[in-house]
Amino acid sequence: MTDAEIRALILELIGEIAPEADLASARDQDDLREAFDLDSMDFANFVVALHDRLGVNIPEVHYNRLFTLERAIDYLRDAVAQ
Amino acid sequence: MRAPDDSARYATIHKDRGSFMVPPNLADYEAARATFTWEAARKGLSGLPRGRGLNIAHEAVDRHACSARANRVALRWLGKNGEHRDYSYRELALATNRFANALRSLGVNSGDNIFVLLGRVPELYVAILGALKMKCVASPLFSAFGPEPVVTRMDIGDARVLVTTEALYRRKVEGVRDRLPGLEHVILIDAAEAEGAHSWHGLTQAASDVFEIAPTDPQEPALLHFTSGTTGRPKGVIHVHEAVVTHYATGLYALDLHDDDRFWCTADPGWVTGTSYGVIAPLTHGVTNIVVEAEFDAPTWYGLLAQERVTVWYTAPTAIRMMMKLGVDVVKNYDLAALRFAASVGEPLNAEAVVWGVEAFGLPFHDNWWQTETGGIMIANFASMDIKPGSMGRPLPGVEAAIVKRGVDHEFEIIKASGEEGELALRSGWPSMMRGYLHEEARYQKCFVDGWYLTGDLARCDADGYYWFVGRADDVIKSSGHLIGPFEVESALMEHPAVSEAAVIGKPDPIAGEIVKAFVALKLGFVADEAMRKALLGHARKRLGAAVAPKDIEFRSNLPKTRSGKIMRRLLKARELGLPEGDLSTLESDER
Numbered sequence: 046m047t048d049a050e051i052r053a054l055i056l057e058l059i060g061e062i063a064p065e066a067d068l069a070s071a072r073d074q075d076d077l078r079e080a081f082d083l084d085s086m087d088f089a090n091f092v093v094a095l096h097d098r099l100g101v102n103i104p105e106v107h108y109n110r111l112f113t114l115e116r117a118i119d120y121l122r123d124a125v126a127q
Numbered sequence: 128m129r130a131p132d133d134s135a136r137y138a139t140i141h142k143d144r145g146s147f148m149v150p151p152n153l154a155d156y157e158a159a160r161a162t163f164t165w166e167a168a169r170k171g172l173s174g175l176p177r178g179r180g181l182n183i184a185h186e187a188v189d190r191h192a193c194s195a196r197a198n199r200v201a202l203r204w205l206g207k208n209g210e211h212r213d214y215s216y217r218e219l220a221l222a223t224n225r226f227a228n229a230l231r232s233l234g235v236n237s238g239d240n241i242f243v244l245l246g247r248v249p250e251l252y253v254a255i256l257g258a259l260k261m262k263c264v265a266s267p268l269f270s271a272f273g274p275e276p277v278v279t280r281m282d283i284g285d286a287r288v289l290v291t292t293e294a295l296y297r298r299k300v301e302g303v304r305d306r307l308p309g310l311e312h313v314i315l316i317d318a319a320e321a322e323g324a325h326s327w328h329g330l331t332q333a334a335s336d337v338f339e340i341a342p343t344d345p346q347e348p349a350l351l352h353f354t355s356g357t358t359g360r361p362k363g364v365i366h367v368h369e370a371v372v373t374h375y376a377t378g379l380y381a382l383d384l385h386d387d388d389r390f391w392c393t394a395d396p397g398w399v400t401g402t403s404y405g406v407i408a409p410l411t412h413g414v415t416n417i418v419v420e421a422e423f424d425a426p427t428w429y430g431l432l433a434q435e436r437v438t439v440w441y442t443a444p445t446a447i448r449m450m451m452k453l454g455v456d457v458v459k460n461y462d463l464a465a466l467r468f469a470a471s472v473g474e475p476l477n478a479e480a481v482v483w484g485v486e487a488f489g490l491p492f493h494d495n496w497w498q499t500e501t502g503g504i505m506i507a508n509f510a511s512m513d514i515k516p517g518s519m520g521r522p523l524p525g526v527e528a529a530i531v532k533r534g535v536d537h538e539f540e541i542i543k544a545s546g547e548e549g550e551l552a553l554r555s556g557w558p559s560m561m562r563g564y565l566h567e568e569a570r571y572q573k574c575f576v577d578g579w580y581l582t583g584d585l586a587r588c589d590a591d592g593y594y595w596f597v598g599r600a601d602d603v604i605k606s607s608g609h610l611i612g613p614f615e616v617e618s619a620l621m622e623h624p625a626v627s628e629a630a631v632i633g634k635p636d637p638i639a640g641e642i643v644k645a646f647v648a649l650k651l652g653f654v655a656d657e658a659m660r661k662a663l664l665g666h667a668r669k670r671l672g673a674a675v676a677p678k679d680i681e682f683r684s685n686l687p688k689t690r691s692g693k694i695m696r697r698l699l700k701a702r703e704l705g706l707p708e709g710d711l712s713t714l715e716s717d718e719r
Contacts, residue, residue, distance in 0.1 A: 065665035065669040084674055085423055085607070086607070086638070086678060087678075106426055108424060109426060
């Protein structure tokens with residue numbers, strides 16, 4: 046998967062959880078939880094959706110590696126490659 | 128709904144009197160109950176100099192600033208990008224003096240309502256305490272609220288001043304400011320002076336750091352917190368300066384605060400826990416209060432507990448259950464030797480989580496119970512007392528609790544038999560008891576019968592005097608420890624042009640306790656499809672914010688209603704949970 050594909054997938058899944066989100070405004074360093082008003086329940090659902098779509102296991106202890114777009118792309122690129 | 132009875136499954140956790148790291152303040156529960164009086168508890172506070180009354184800010188800040196504690200860290204703020212800022216008691220006194228003078232320079236009077244809409248940044252704490260010095264009424268709002276909950280609360284609360292950030296103002300207030308004609312001053316903590324808004328920096332820099340608190344009657348209003356009922360708008364709960372006696376006494380007994388503690392309450396001051404225990408109680412004890420700006424993340428929290436050598440930790444069931452998902456092993460990577468006492472509040476803590484505390488931290492979580500209306504902890508598991516996992520514990524010294532049954536017409540009866548379920552009631556008269564619901568005298572009066580405050584929580588009391596939560600007597604939803612009124616959510620959904628009916632229930636959830644679930648019927652001509660579901664979800668989130676908006680929306684052609692047209696939430700909930708449907712005699716039009 047390319048970084049652009051991962052980025053698009055992340056935003057698509059956030060759009061499912063927070064349909065009101067202005068996804069075009071997403072900046073790579075922003076905390077996704079703040080930028081798109083995701084509470085901890087929303088964020089857990091987001092991770093579950095990533096798991097379903099990518100088939101990768103994301104342990105809870107790694108959640109904080111998904112808090113920004115930039116870090117999430119890094120993390121998921123490696124996870125998918127493994 | 129009846130909570131699972133864990134009393135038989137989990138053994139009592141016995142406290143070994145010889146093993147305490149420091150002797151608990153409440154050494155003997157029965158003895159303390161027998162001798163405690165609120166008058167005596169007040170002697171732990173100073174009162175304003177020269178007998179001029181009692182003011183929360185003086186007890187929390189000024190009295191330490193002119194004592195040996197002056198240079199001790201009062202507030203240690205840990206920002207979300209790893210930065211930190213310390214305020215000694217003296218520095219906090221000066222900063223709050225400046226803000227009180229800044230309010231005065233704006234022509235703000237004592238009794239005016241000051242709303243604060245901020246994340247957990249130092250200005251939040253300075254604003255609340257500074258407002259209290261001016262004898263204004265401080266009302267902190269949860270910054271994750273959407274525009275609708277914000278404007279509703281500021282409208283009910285006659286907001287005259289709002290302290291916030293530029294971004295929060297733009298996102299949540301600007302578009303609805305025309306609905307707040309009484310809002311005279313907006314103070315932005317991160318912006319320069321501009322048309323329609325003041326700069327925090329400009330105002331406080333120009334203000335003197337000398338301020339004398341005016342004589343304060345302990346019965347003067349100090350804090351306004353909002354809570355939700357089943358019907359109607361949110362309720363503005365009024366607390367007075369005298370509440371500080373409860374904050375202090377419960378900090379002493381229920382949180383076991385000692386002079387050299389480093390205390391961390393994880394709650395946001397937008398909820399009553401975050402104000403009573405995230406601001407006031409620890410400061411009245413002169414301890415170091417740790418403030419963490421970042422949202423929950425288990426490894427980050429463990430790191431902070433270790434790095435800050437937190438000794439007393441007050442957190443919430445949802446966070447504990449999320450930590451449990453990571454397992455015990457992760458905790459073992461951190462040096463948490465300083466941690467001495469852990470407590471939890473927000474919703475009943477399941478027995479498994481209480482016991483998990485022992486495995487993970489070597490300490491059980493001490494659950495306690497209270498409400499926005501009670502202003503402080505009323506029933507608790509104490510450091511020195513054996514814990515029955517799953518129980519909320521026993522009433523604080525000075526607090527009389529009972530299980531009662533309401534009859535018709537303001538009659539009620541105290542249930543003496545142990546183990547029987549009924550409504551939890553408290554004999555009125557403790558210092559932090561609410562003094563009113565703002566502008567809603569009738570609703571306030573309805574909470575009291577014969578000198579007892581009826582809590583709306585169902586519970587039972589066992590033969591040893593331990594209280595056990597059973598459920599709510601009404602339809603209010605408890606999600607991640609936050610009370611959510613179904614009416615507020617339904618109203619937002621009803622504003623959508625496609626919606627003809629909406630009913631909102633709390634759906635049990637293993638982590639959050641309950642999540643908000645909405646049932647919606649559409650008007651003729653609208654199609655109940657995935658696009659509509661997302662449109663409604665987005666609509667609700669935009670108005671209410673993630674903390675209040677539904678997590679789940681389901682369509683129905685018709686919602687079950689009584690003859691008078693009232694939607695039967697209880698029936699929807701019973702069906703959702705697969706429980707017996709109960710009495711259907713009033714059902715006129717059933718769900719389709």
